[in-house]
Amino acid sequence: MAGTGSKKIAGRSRREGRFKCKICRMIFDSKDELKLHFLEDHSDY
Numbered sequence: 001m002a003g004t005g006s007k008k009i010a011g012r013s014r015r016e017g018r019f020k021c022k023i024c025r026m027i028f029d030s031k032d033e034l035k036l037h038f039l040e041d042h043s044d045y
Contacts, residue, residue: 017029019031021037024042
């Protein structure tokens, strides 16, 4: 994966169990966590 700019975290593949907030770019392990995060205020970003 050299030169792609992505990093493996804890041996996981890039897509498995990672959900990124499009607004603030935080990464979550589950879609449910991401849904809860979207309920928060993003006016600071």
